[in-house]
Amino acid sequence: MLTAVGETPGVETLKSLYRRMLELRKFEMKVREVYRSGILPGFVHLYVGEEAVAAGVCLHLRPEDLVFSTHRGHGHALAKGVPAREVMAELFGRRTGCSGGRGGSMHLYAPEYGFMGTNGVVAAGIPLATGAALSAQLRGSGQVTVCFFGDGAVNSGSFHEGLNFGAVWNLPVVYVCENNLYATEMAFSRATKNPSVASRAASYAMPGVEVDGNDVVAVQAAAREAIGRARSGGGPTLVECKTYRFLGHHEGDPGTNYRTREEIEAWRRRCPLSVLRERHLAPAGVDAGWFAQAEKEAEAWVEEAVEFARNSPEPDPETFRDHVWA
Amino acid sequence: MESGLREISYVDAGVEALREEMARDESIVYIGQGIGPRGGNFRQTRGLWQQFGDHRLRDTGISELGATGVGIGAAMAGSRAIVDEVFLDFTLEAMTQIVQQAATAHYCSNGKLRVPLVIRGAMGAIRNAGAHHSHTFYAWFGHIPGLKVATPATPYDVKGLMKTAIRDDGPVLFIEHKALYNTKGPVPEAEYLIPFGQARVVRQGSDVTVVAVSRMVSLAEQAAEALAAEGVSLEIIDPRTVVPLDRETIAESVSKTGRLAVVDEAPEPYGFSGEVCAVVCEHCFGRLKAAPLRLCSEPVPNAFSPALEGRMIPSVDRIVSGIRALVLSSRSETCRTQ
Numbered sequence: 147m148l149t150a151v152g153e154t155p156g157v158e159t160l161k162s163l164y165r166r167m168l169e170l171r172k173f174e175m176k177v178r179e180v181y182r183s184g185i186l187p188g189f190v191h192l193y194v195g196e197e198a199v200a201a202g203v204c205l206h207l208r209p210e211d212l213v214f215s216t217h218r219g220h221g222h223a224l225a226k227g228v229p230a231r232e233v234m235a236e237l238f239g240r241r242t243g244c245s246g247g248r249g250g251s252m253h254l255y256a257p258e259y260g261f262m263g264t265n266g267v268v269a270a271g272i273p274l275a276t277g278a279a280l281s282a283q284l285r286g287s288g289q290v291t292v293c294f295f296g297d298g299a300v301n302s303g304s305f306h307e308g309l310n311f312g313a314v315w316n317l318p319v320v321y322v323c324e325n326n327l328y329a330t331e332m333a334f335s336r337a338t339k340n341p342s343v344a345s346r347a348a349s350y351a352m353p354g355v356e357v358d359g360n361d362v363v364a365v366q367a368a369a370r371e372a373i374g375r376a377r378s379g380g381g382p383t384l385v386e387c388k389t390y391r392f393l394g395h396h397e398g399d400p401g402t403n404y405r406t407r408e409e410i411e412a413w414r415r416r417c418p419l420s421v422l423r424e425r426h427l428a429p430a431g432v433d434a435g436w437f438a439q440a441e442k443e444a445e446a447w448v449e450e451a452v453e454f455a456r457n458s459p460e461p462d463p464e465t466f467r468d469h470v471w472a
Numbered sequence: 473m474e475s476g477l478r479e480i481s482y483v484d485a486g487v488e489a490l491r492e493e494m495a496r497d498e499s500i501v502y503i504g505q506g507i508g509p510r511g512g513n514f515r516q517t518r519g520l521w522q523q524f525g526d527h528r529l530r531d532t533g534i535s536e537l538g539a540t541g542v543g544i545g546a547a548m549a550g551s552r553a554i555v556d557e558v559f560l561d562f563t564l565e566a567m568t569q570i571v572q573q574a575a576t577a578h579y580c581s582n583g584k585l586r587v588p589l590v591i592r593g594a595m596g597a598i599r600n601a602g603a604h605h606s607h608t609f610y611a612w613f614g615h616i617p618g619l620k621v622a623t624p625a626t627p628y629d630v631k632g633l634m635k636t637a638i639r640d641d642g643p644v645l646f647i648e649h650k651a652l653y654n655t656k657g658p659v660p661e662a663e664y665l666i667p668f669g670q671a672r673v674v675r676q677g678s679d680v681t682v683v684a685v686s687r688m689v690s691l692a693e694q695a696a697e698a699l700a701a702e703g704v705s706l707e708i709i710d711p712r713t714v715v716p717l718d719r720e721t722i723a724e725s726v727s728k729t730g731r732l733a734v735v736d737e738a739p740e741p742y743g744f745s746g747e748v749c750a751v752v753c754e755h756c757f758g759r760l761k762a763a764p765l766r767l768c769s770e771p772v773p774n775a776f777s778p779a780l781e782g783r784m785i786p787s788v789d790r791i792v793s794g795i796r797a798l799v800l801s802s803r804s805e806t807c808r809t810q
Contacts, residue, residue, distance in 0.1 A: 212549060246582030255581030262548060263581070267572050273541020274573060278549035280542055284501055284527065285550060307538025315530070469583040470617055472641035 154363055157430045163205065163362050164422050165440050167197035170221045171419065172444040173230060176452060177220065177237060181397045187239050188250045193221035195360075195392035198418035199324050200225035202365030203292055203385075206373045212260045212278050212291040214271035217252045218324075218391075219264035222294050228256040230451035240458035247461040248469070260289075268329075269299035272308030272321065279312065279319035279376075290376045291319045298329025300343050309384065313350040318376040320369070323386045324359060330395045331404040347384035359387030360418045363426060392417075476661050483516055483653040485627035489634035490517065490554075492663065494524055497552060500638065503530040503543050504556030504592075513558050514594060514653050540566035540591065544574045544643075547589040552638065560593035560647055561607045574643040575618035589643045590634075596687055596737055597774055597785055598650040606774035608738040610685075611747065613645045614714045620644045620668060621714040625689040627657040629712055632666030639665070649686045669716035673725070677707035680795055681725040683748050684708060684735040688786060692735050695791040704799050714744060722748065723755035730761035731802060733795050735786055740768035762802030767794045 155163070174192045181190050193200070196218075204225035207213070215222040223233050228244055236243025236254055243249070244256040252266040262278060265271050275293030282289040299305050300323060312319045323343045327334050335341060347354025353375070357368045365387055372383035390413035394401030401410070423437070480488070494500045502517065502524075508531030511518035521529040532539045536557055543555035557563045563570065570591060577585045597606045613619045622637055622644060624630040630648065637644040674689060675696055684692040689710045696706040707725050711718055726732050732752045734745035749764040770784045 245580055248582050249580040253576070253580040255577070255585055257581065257584050263577065267568060270541070270568065270573055273538045273569065274545035274548065276538070277542035277545020277553070280501070281546040281549035281551040303537055304541065307535045308541065310535065311538050311542050469579045472578050472586045472588070
């Protein structure tokens with residue numbers, strides 16, 4: 147559908163990107179509401195503000211491509227095509243969830259959609275994704291693997307070792323760093339001396355690119371190039387998306403003990419939904435009525451998922467021993 | 473020797489199993505440091521790279537965390553992976569991937585994801601290699617739900633267990649012993665698999681059940697010869713797989729002998745030996761004539777000087793005197809509760 151790097155997608159594609167990001171936004175805000183009502187077990191780490199990265203990257207993935215995610219992965223799962231009801235039911239801990247209630251937010255698995263797991267261990271997905279790409283290379287399947295991780299992962303040994311293997315074996319993998327400037331409460335600027343994640347790619351002799359992670363058009367352009375490079379045997383790319391989470395690290399963290407309200411407000415003014423609307427959709431003539439309709443439809447989409455989850459049964463306790471062994 | 477049986481080394485039995493399995497199943501990829509043209513630090517992959525090439529024998533730098541994660545990811549995505557850490561000690565570099573990822577993915581995905589993975593590493597003391605190269609913490613893996621653990625003591629067991637490990641659809645720790653690599657034993661040319669959870673009765677006896685692991689099996693056999701001369705008859709059981717553990721064979725034996733000694737090169741505290749004692753107490757308490765005996769390494773790091781390390785690890789003499797004392801303190805008496 148798209149040809150040259152840098153060419154802006156057509157308005158229909160942009161509208162579908164907007165709807166996708168809106169769905170992710172509405173989903174996470176609903177999770178926040180339900181979580182606060184006290185009925186969800188465990189913890190949730192919400193993706194609010196980062197929607198352009200998941201939407202822009204997954205635009206260029208095929209169903210058989212693979213995604214490895216993080217503890218902040220609801221957006222990745224949904225963007226990869228895992229049905230909202232299966233994600234929501236999993237957050238509710240119900241047997242109809244994509245992990246049968248065994249995983250929850252940080253262990254969401256849906257390999258039938260190429261979604262190879264959210265993860266409770268920071269950076270763990272990086273060697274795993276590299277290995278999945280190795281398998282694709284061995285099998286000649288043409289699959290591309292995308293690995294999402296945050297700024298908190300890039301000083302980990304797993305980052306170093308995973309990218310090194312990706313490069314030395316020329317694997318079909320794209321490493322996407324969502325640099326939202328904070329790992330829990332630790333500012334990236336205080337965790338490391340080199341503020342550029344993209345520049346680390348040079349250590350592995352792989353291409354590194356930095357993009358505005360709140361501009362879905364820019365994200366999808368970088369993703370298209372990187373995914374195309376991987377798919378055609380050109381090896382891995384490190385894509386750093388500069389973005390921001392509007393909420394706290396986890397639901398329960400206000401996110402304001404270590405960040406100023408001014409900083410949060412400045413990023414909110416650059417909300418990826420607003421950026422797409424103001425920079426591309428409104429100038430293309432998409433009217434207020436379309437946006438209102440999109441809001442309604444996204445809300446209904448989320449409501450359906452919540453109802454499904456609420457009405458789903460718990461797992462049968464007698465099955466707790468199942469699936470220890472393959 | 474019986475036709476079809478050859479005397480080959482423990483290390484060559486492993487290579488034979490690998491060669492057969494890799495020829496049979498193209499989805500197998502073998503990852504590790506020095507396992508390519510070099511044929512492995514212990515010659516544990518000798519000839520494989522020459523036969524199967526770079527594509528399937530992925531030689532790596534020193535990067536066990538990454539290599540192990542890569543193997544796990546490859547297994548998750550449709551390959552069958554073998555990650556050779558070479559030394560069991562270097563699984564430490566990769567523990568988070570083994571314990572947090574490989575062991576949990578099948579369960580947490582509600583059975584949707586499989587991790588057909590073998591992690592290979594050689595344990596134990598050899599040539600005073602010292603504290604960083606002599607570890608025996610195989611029991612740690614036994615403590616983690618989702619991991620199977622094989623500890624072959626003979627060339628025959630290496631070949632049969634290696635094949636089973638590779639064909640298992642879940643993660644298996646395949647833990648050889650460095651000091652056994654050059655030992656020899658009879659191995660059939662024909663294909664055979666040894667199921668997991670099936671212990672081997674190495675020697676039949678009537679007075680003491682000796683459960684011994686890996687290199688300790690041969691020490692137990694030597695102790696049995698020495699004690700036979702004193703009229704003490706040992707029944708030696710090699711579990712072969714720590715997980716799944718063949719509790720039935722052990723319990724049946726202790727029900728017969730009334731005495732248990734566990735010989736284990738791992739340090740005594742919190743180890744496999746304690747696990748076997750607990751299992752036996754649970755299953756055979758009323759049949760015990762004495763408290764179970766653990767004959768293990770003293771809990772010290774492996775020292776460099778032979779004079780020091782020699783005091784740490786079980787020796788035939790220590791096993792003989794320990795079992796002699798066990799028998800003397802309990803002859804014909806059933807254990808009384810306090």
